[in-house]
Amino acid sequence: MQTNKIHELAEDIVNIVTHDYARYNEISNKRVHRDYLNNITNGMDYNKFYKITDRYLKIFKDGHLRIKDNTGEILKNNFKVRRFNNKLYVTESNQNSPVQIGESITAIDEKTIDYIAQENQDILDESPERQDFSFILDHGREITLSNGKKINLIKDKTYLSHKSKYEFHKINQETMYLKFNDFNNAAEINNKIDIYREELDNSKNLLIDLRENKGGNDNSYFGLLDYVFKDKKYYSELKKEKDFIYYNVTKRNLDLRKKMLFSFLKPNDMKDTMLDKVIKKETAFFENNLGKGLVPYNDSEDIDFFINGKNKPQRIIVLTDYFCASSGENFIELVQKSSKVTVIGRNTMGVTDYSNCCEENKGDFSIIYPISKRSYVDYGLGILGKGIKADIYIPWTPEFIKEDQDLALALKIFKKSSI
Known part of the structure; x- marks a missing residue:
């Protein structure tokens, strides 16, 4: 990192927060930005710059807004x-x-x-x-x-790094247990579902553990929805009324979004495919609305499919807590619409009001920030700082270190429903 340009980098980070970030028009405390810039000086070492910037971004209490170290040197x-x-x-x-x-x-x-x-x-x-x-x-x-x-x-340097973990096994003759600590790998998750399809089809109970789920891609959990819902329906029917997103349409966001979207395509994919259509539609939207700030975008037609509901499993419990975020929260919000499902644990992290993240690479570090806002925030229905509420709340205590009390209650509920 060029130490003589550190202040210039900091000014651009403030510009991202106050111009390109999806919450730019909700941030009224200018002193926060001024105090941050006053603490940045050319010539300061990278570690100090990283710490000050990390703290500055944490003030907004949005898990989707963060700095990422690219050097591997941050301890x-x-x-x-x-x-x-x-x-x-x-x-x-x-x-x-x-x-x-x-x-x-x-x-x-x-x-x-x-x-x-x-x-x-x-x-x-x-x-x-x-x-x-x-x-x-x-x-x-x-x-x-x-x-x-x-x-x-x-x-x-190699602290407790995250590794994707997808666990499928039977707890007892009637109950199947699934654990997802993220939704990053749709192919691996779908492969697991195929391997365990017979057990899923014949289990009376299903326990889905999303505690500490760090999110990923929503399409990673689509293969589970046939088991979650009893009735047959289209995915689009599950969306809330007047639930759409606003994109913050700036030049930076257009460039970063295009770069990310096109990275999903393989050379032979640039045909009349669904992914190709979605990318062209979104790119055209950005180009036609450039500079207009937050503009409503209807994404309900982009992804839709038929959910072929199943009677089994008959009862589903989903475990959640504060460290369940992003796509994990989207899953929780979705499955709470099913009569089969009970969510137990603690409220989720609450980061899905603002999503569709972009990454601005600055060399030694990157700034990751969301560029879309969900419409229900304007109706006071946002979950930032609150999370999605569990149906049955269980406070965390040190006893969890010795005994998994969420799991114990879930098995107790399953046993009671079998009597």
Whole structure:
């Protein structure tokens, strides 16, 4: 990164947020941008620039708006935590982590968890249960455990990186269990469905675990919808009334969107295919409305198919929590329309109000941001900061580290319905 042009890069990031980002016209606090730029100076090192920019983008509390390191040099904390009361409990760690799963943290850099939450309320959720302390741990130096022991934090380049995991197995004779930690790979998911089709067709109960689902592509879960719904219907019938999207039609967004869309096509795909038609329609829309800001776009005709509903499984439970985001949330929203389905756990992350992300590559880093807004936000029905509500709420407690209470309740409900 050219250190003599760091301030210029920061100014362009502010321009993305205030001009190209789908929420550009909802951001009224100009001081946030001014404070960010005042903290950026030419000549500062990349790590400091990354940290300041990361924090600036987190102020908007939109999981789809973020900075991504392309160098592999940014160090991260190497364990995960969840907050309960005034402690952080370790829920995941690796062999290099200085703490073990189940241990609890009472302070970071000699500041209590409650004090840190107050100090960082501009980037943390109001609800303690939904607070993500990863940024604070990434930049902290020392933690204090509940037993009073102080430990220096270890930062890794290869921290707890995400790997797609799709798990299918029978819990018991009547119940099939599916786990998706993302919806990134439609081909692999559909292949799994084909392999386990007989078990799915003959299972009385289906348990779908979307906890910590990081999203991906909606078409990855389309193959499951025949099992989710009992009645036959078209996919388009499931959309909310007056549910459409606005695209923020700027020159930057046109260029980035075209680049991304055309990357989906193989050389022999540039024919009269459905994908080709969708790309041409969207590109023409952007070119015809360039510079108009948020413009309504009807995407209901782009993707439609027939859902061949099935009687079995008869009962479906979907597990969800705060770390279920993006396409995972779209799935939750969709399946709650089925009489078969009960969603249990905690509210999802709440990032689908603004989606269709673009990536602006700046060399050492990229800025990822959404360019579309869903129409229901204007009716006060947005889920940003709230998430999609579970049908049965189960608060997270440290007992989850020893026993999966979501799973236990799901199996109890299945057993009761069998009596």
